[in-house]
Amino acid sequence: MAKPLRVDSEVISNAAEGGVSRRLVLRIEQGWPEAQPGQFLMLSPGARGRVERYDPLLPRPMAIFRTRRMGGEAAVEVLYKVVGRGTALLADARPGERVRLVGPLGRGFPEVSPGERVILVGGGTGVASLFDLARRSSKRARVVVLLGARTAADLMGRADFEGLDVDLQVATDDGSEGATGFVTELLEREIARGDTARVYACGPTPMMRRAAEITGTAGLPCLVSLENRMACGFGVCLGCAVPRADQGYHLVCQEGPVFESGDLSWEGLP
Amino acid sequence: MTTPGAPDLSTHLGGIQLRNPVLTASGTFGYGTEFAPFMDLRRIGGFVAKSLTLEPRHGNPPPRIVETPAGMLNAISLENVGVNAFVEEKLPEIPEGVPVIASVFGTEIELYAEVCKRLMGAPKVVGIEVNASCPHVQSGGIEFGQNPAVLARLVRTVRRAISLPLLVKLSPNVTDIAEMARVCEGEGADGISAINTLQALVVDVETRRPSLSNGLGGLSGPAIRPVALRMVWQCARAVEIPVCGIGGICSAEDAIQFLLCGAAAVQIGTANFLNPMAAAEVVEGIEGYCTRHGVERVSDLVGAVDFPGR
Numbered sequence A: 001m002a003k004p005l006r007v008d009s010e011v012i013s014n015a016a017e018g019g020v021s022r023r024l025v026l027r028i029e030q031g032w033p034e035a036q037p038g039q040f041l042m043l044s045p046g047a048r049g050r051v052e053r054y055d056p057l058l059p060r061p062m063a064i065f066r067t068r069r070m071g072g073e074a075a076v077e078v079l080y081k082v083v084g085r086g087t088a089l090l091a092d093a094r095p096g097e098r099v100r101l102v103g104p105l106g107r108g109f110p111e112v113s114p115g116e117r118v119i120l121v122g123g124g125t126g127v128a129s130l131f132d133l134a135r136r137s138s139k140r141a142r143v144v145v146l147l148g149a150r151t152a153a154d155l156m157g158r159a160d161f162e163g164l165d166v167d168l169q170v171a172t173d174d175g176s177e178g179a180t181g182f183v184t185e186l187l188e189r190e191i192a193r194g195d196t197a198r199v200y201a202c203g204p205t206p207m208m209r210r211a212a213e214i215t216g217t218a219g220l221p222c223l224v225s226l227e228n229r230m231a232c233g234f235g236v237c238l239g240c241a242v243p244r245a246d247q248g249y250h251l252v253c254q255e256g257p258v259f260e261s262g263d264l265s266w267e268g269l270p
Numbered sequence B: 001m002t003t004p005g006a007p008d009l010s011t012h013l014g015g016i017q018l019r020n021p022v023l024t025a026s027g028t029f030g031y032g033t034e035f036a037p038f039m040d041l042r043r044i045g046g047f048v049a050k051s052l053t054l055e056p057r058h059g060n061p062p063p064r065i066v067e068t069p070a071g072m073l074n075a076i077s078l079e080n081v082g083v084n085a086f087v088e089e090k091l092p093e094i095p096e097g098v099p100v101i102a103s104v105f106g107t108e109i110e111l112y113a114e115v116c117k118r119l120m121g122a123p124k125v126v127g128i129e130v131n132a133s134c135p136h137v138q139s140g141g142i143e144f145g146q147n148p149a150v151l152a153r154l155v156r157t158v159r160r161a162i163s164l165p166l167l168v169k170l171s172p173n174v175t176d177i178a179e180m181a182r183v184c185e186g187e188g189a190d191g192i193s194a195i196n197t198l199q200a201l202v203v204d205v206e207t208r209r210p211s212l213s214n215g216l217g218g219l220s221g222p223a224i225r226p227v228a229l230r231m232v233w234q235c236a237r238a239v240e241i242p243v244c245g246i247g248g249i250c251s252a253e254d255a256i257q258f259l260l261c262g263a264a265a266v267q268i269g270t271a272n273f274l275n276p277m278a279a280a281e282v283v284e285g286i287e288g289y290c291t292r293h294g295v296e297r298v299s300d301l302v303g304a305v306d307f308p309g310r
Helices: A085-091 A124-129 A131-137 A158-162 A183-192 A205-218 B083-093 B109-119 B142-146 B148-161 B177-186 B222-238 B252-260 B278-292
Strands: A005-016 A022-028 A040-044 A060-063 A066-070 A073-080 A098-105 A117-123 A142-149 A167-172 A198-202 A222-225 A241-243 A249-251 A258-260 B011-013 B016-018 B022-024 B046-048 B065-068 B071-074 B100-104 B125-131 B166-169 B191-194 B198-200 B217-220 B243-246 B263-268
Touching: A022 A098, A040 A073, A060 A073, A060 A085, A060 A124, A066 A131, A073 A124, A117 A124, A117 A131, A117 A183, A117 A205, A124 A131, A124 A142, A124 A198, A131 A142, A131 A158, A142 A158, A142 A183, A158 A167, A167 A183, A183 A205, A198 A205, A205 A222, B011 B263, B022 B278, B065 B217, B071 B222, B083 B100, B083 B109, B100 B109, B109 B125, B109 B148, B125 B148, B142 B148, B148 B166, B148 B177, B177 B191, B177 B222, B191 B222, B217 B222, B222 B243, B222 B252, B243 B252, B252 B263, B252 B278, B263 B278
Parallel strands: A117 A142, A117 A198, A142 A167, A198 A222, B022 B046, B022 B263, B046 B100, B100 B125, B125 B166, B166 B191, B191 B243, B243 B263
Antiparallel strands: A005 A022, A005 A098, A022 A073, A040 A060, A040 A098, A066 A073, A222 A258, A241 A249, B011 B016, B065 B071, B071 B217, B198 B217
């Protein structure tokens, strides 16, 4: 695994995209290692410019949506929505300002095998973890992408996925876009087609838990990428522990964020 | 090795010789190796490893942390690999030349002593820090550091068990921390570490429940720094043995405040989470301060605060 960096990145752009979705593009001048799909960053929303700020104190874990290379430089994209103080401050970052980050962190998704059929299930902000996996896998495997959100306005990253060679399906709880209902209902339908597949899921805990149940019943492997509170992102604060299926805890930042669904105790997840 | 003209950053902490006064605090630096991608561990004075118990511990269920204004609460409950795995698996991974202070915790006094005994003779371990103050373990911790008689018994027992330099990390959740420092000195401790986290509470108004699964947690980060500084100042005035200052230190300026108030060394804690290079940057900043102010030895700063009327 590539060694993570701690750098002050430069904001290239940070704009709303319609609905709740915002896209932050950060320039990292040098040394950015190749990130695996599913890895994440810790972004410090409070430490911009030359003035240190300690409120809010902690960096925020964010999925790496995509990385583009420009010579030795890297442009790292993050898709997010404003949910609290940290993301509200992040939304204020203007082009040219500096955002401190640590990354890439965690263990991402295992590589998809050539010709394999994979189903990617994303809900809410969870779709951000899946884009790079979809992009890379679409060149070698048969990729089905199922995106879900409460309403059309909450749907994130749709235009990006439309640009890929994937079978894209959408569901919203209120039917304002795509099928009406939960994205996991689309998953059941896809699995019912009979073709074996590996399932990758990232989204709210109830969505991933349902995906784990559905794949469990069907006897299919399911990988989930967890979102959790964490203070450090690299295995020392022990704040991001989630219960294992047997006993004890996994650290989301270090052993995850990607786990086999069967390795987790779903009842105990935050 | 010092460059001619460069300030001498070396310091002593209860018989432990340090190349500079910047250590990292237990529970915020893992077992050291987690920081290797971000800095050369030999740049810092040393580190205090995650508190060890006799048997491995799993810790509390989530949520274990919550952010607060300029701080955070944690209730990890001393999750650790256990002393044997530490000696056999973790210590060999730490680079040579990085002094390790082992932090020790037990639910009974005899268990503390047993963990300490197993650390005797372990390579790289230059001292023991007894964690007498963890505020979030219902079965122990808080009692040791809050009751002078119990604290005295603990320090006495550990002192008899080991010949390594012995630091005692005090709880700030007491009326008079100077009294606790004096108790430790009287029982043969070689140094005082202060402070541990402040017992604290955050409630989620939507659920009307505490934000942490454990209910109470320990407050750390810049929010506690002025309280920590006051307590370190009180301890340093109360005892002859050296004091290691801890509490919300994020920068060299923060660290120097503690040195001026009598700390012979400092520990960086929560700042390691938000900036994995924090401790190394504090070392650099102290060196720069000494150069700017014509301070030849960092030890000249210790206790040099000009306190009016004292």
